[in-house]
Amino acid sequence: MKVVKFGGSSLADGPSYEHAIKIITSDPERRVVVTSAPGKRNSNDIKVTDLLIKYANAISKNEEQEAMLVRKEILLRYQAIADYFNLPNDQLQPLVDRLAKLPNADYPNNNYLMAAFKAHGERLNAELMSLILNYLGYPARFATPEEVGLKVAGTPNNATVIPETYARLANFSFSNHEIIVFPGFYGITLAGHIATFSRGGSDITGAILARGLHAGMYENFTDVDAIYSANPNVVDHPQPIAKMTYREMRELSYAGFSVFHDEALIPAIQGNIPINVKNTSDPEKPGTLIVPDHSFQPTDIITGVVSGKHFAALYLHKYLLNKEAGFTLRILQILARHNVSYEHMPSGIDDITVIFDKKELDDELVDIICNEIQEEINPDRLEWIDNYAITMVVGEGMRNRTGVINDILNPLAEEHIAVPMINQGASRIAIMIGTYNQDADAAVRAIYHRFFAN
Structure with missing residues (x-):
C-alpha cells in the first residue's frame, strides 16, 4: 500500500486535478x-492558503464586506475545479456551508482562528477530491484528522504530532476497494481545536500517515523530476539523485534543499518507510528514492552540495579559555535566557564561534546578547558576522574515502574563496564549510564541478 501526497501546484485547477487522478488510479497500490490546498495557477495567481489568511484577518478585524468578498473568491477556486468535471452544484454545498460557518466557530484566540482558517485549504480540497473521484466512478472516502485520531501538541501554527496518533492510525480500517482522501497540514489538539504544522505541513501529514498505516512506500508528487545534487539556480543542469539515504536528505535539507522540508522526514524515518519524490507532470520518471541507510551502497563519493545563506556567527576570542571551567556553559546560559538556540559551536583553544539561524534573531536581540556576553564573559575580542553562509557537502560515499577534504578545499582555494570554518560530523557523511554569503554560490559550483563534472 502506498501513501501519495500532492503539492498545491499539482492540485491548482481542473487539468492538474485530472492529471493527479490519473496518477492515483493508475496504480491500485495508491490507496x-x-x-495540499490549491496553489497558484500562474505566476500572477494567489494560493488558496493566502486567500484564507486574508479571510481570517478580515474576520478578526470585523470587516464583514471584505470577508464576504474573499470567501466568494475562495469558493470560486473550488467551483472552477468542480465545473471542470461537471460535478453537480448540490454536491459542492457542504464545502460552501463549511466555509461560511468558519467565522462562527469557537476559537480560544486569534492564533487558533488563523490555524483553523488556513487548514481549510487542505480540508476543502480533500473533500472535493473525494467527491470528484466518486463522481468519476472510483470509490473514495474523505477522512479527517478527527476521524483517524491525528492528535497534536504545540502551538496553533506550529504543531507536533503526539506519539499515540500512530496507535490510533494502526486501528483505522478501510476496504481494499476504496481510496482514502486525507487533508494535509493539520491535526487536532487534545482540547479539540485545529492546529497546523509548520513549513511543509502536508509533507509531514503524508509521512505520519505512511508510518501509522505501515505503508510500503510514501510517494511525494511535486513539480520537479527529482531531487538534484545541487540547486539548479546555482549550477546549470545538475545531476539528478536516483537514490539517497534519510540522513543524507536531512543534512542537505538543513542547508537549503527545498523539495522536502527536513522535519517531514522524521515520521518516515521512524517507520523505515521509503520515500519517492516524483514529478506530477511526468510520473513515469523514476524521481528520487529516499531509503534507510542500512545496506545502502553509494554510487558517488558525494550525493549533493548546497549552501544556506540564512546564518550569522558570533566570534569570541579569549586567551586560555580552554582552561576556564564553565566558559561555554555561561554563553549557553545567556542564550537560554533569551530563548535562542544555536546551530553549531566550532572552537579552538582560545576561540569559539557560535553559529545562529538568522530567522531566530533580530538586530535588537543581537545587541542584547552581545552586550551580556561582553559584560559577563569579557572576551578579548567579540565580533558579530552577519553575512555567514554554510555549505553542506553530503554523501554516504565519503565515509570510507580518504582525501575528500582535500578534494573539497582545493577548488575553493583555486577560486580564492575564504573558508573561516570547516567541520565534519561524527557520521562522516557530511562536511560543513563556513563561507561568506558573497562566496556561497561560487563555493557550490566549485565543489560540484570537482566531483560531478569529471
Whole structure:
C-alpha cells in the first residue's frame, strides 16, 4: 500500500486535478491520498492558503464586506475545479456551508482562528477530491484528522504530532476497494481545536500517515523530476539523485534543499518507510528514492552540495579559555535566557564561534546578547558576522574515502574563496564549510564541478 501526497501546484485547477487522478488510479497500490490546498495557477495567481489568511484577518478585524468578498473568491477556486468535471452544484454545498460557518466557530484566540482558517485549504480540497473521484466512478472516502485520531501538541501554527496518533492510525480500517482522501497540514489538539504544522505541513501529514498505516512506500508528487545534487539556480543542469539515504536528505535539507522540508522526514524515518519524490507532470520518471541507510551502497563519493545563506556567527576570542571551567556553559546560559538556540559551536583553544539561524534573531536581540556576553564573559575580542553562509557537502560515499577534504578545499582555494570554518560530523557523511554569503554560490559550483563534472 502506498501513501501519495500532492503539492498545491499539482492540485491548482481542473487539468492538474485530472492529471493527479490519473496518477492515483493508475496504480491500485495508491490507496491513501494526501492533499495540499490549491496553489497558484500562474505566476500572477494567489494560493488558496493566502486567500484564507486574508479571510481570517478580515474576520478578526470585523470587516464583514471584505470577508464576504474573499470567501466568494475562495469558493470560486473550488467551483472552477468542480465545473471542470461537471460535478453537480448540490454536491459542492457542504464545502460552501463549511466555509461560511468558519467565522462562527469557537476559537480560544486569534492564533487558533488563523490555524483553523488556513487548514481549510487542505480540508476543502480533500473533500472535493473525494467527491470528484466518486463522481468519476472510483470509490473514495474523505477522512479527517478527527476521524483517524491525528492528535497534536504545540502551538496553533506550529504543531507536533503526539506519539499515540500512530496507535490510533494502526486501528483505522478501510476496504481494499476504496481510496482514502486525507487533508494535509493539520491535526487536532487534545482540547479539540485545529492546529497546523509548520513549513511543509502536508509533507509531514503524508509521512505520519505512511508510518501509522505501515505503508510500503510514501510517494511525494511535486513539480520537479527529482531531487538534484545541487540547486539548479546555482549550477546549470545538475545531476539528478536516483537514490539517497534519510540522513543524507536531512543534512542537505538543513542547508537549503527545498523539495522536502527536513522535519517531514522524521515520521518516515521512524517507520523505515521509503520515500519517492516524483514529478506530477511526468510520473513515469523514476524521481528520487529516499531509503534507510542500512545496506545502502553509494554510487558517488558525494550525493549533493548546497549552501544556506540564512546564518550569522558570533566570534569570541579569549586567551586560555580552554582552561576556564564553565566558559561555554555561561554563553549557553545567556542564550537560554533569551530563548535562542544555536546551530553549531566550532572552537579552538582560545576561540569559539557560535553559529545562529538568522530567522531566530533580530538586530535588537543581537545587541542584547552581545552586550551580556561582553559584560559577563569579557572576551578579548567579540565580533558579530552577519553575512555567514554554510555549505553542506553530503554523501554516504565519503565515509570510507580518504582525501575528500582535500578534494573539497582545493577548488575553493583555486577560486580564492575564504573558508573561516570547516567541520565534519561524527557520521562522516557530511562536511560543513563556513563561507561568506558573497562566496556561497561560487563555493557550490566549485565543489560540484570537482566531483560531478569529471
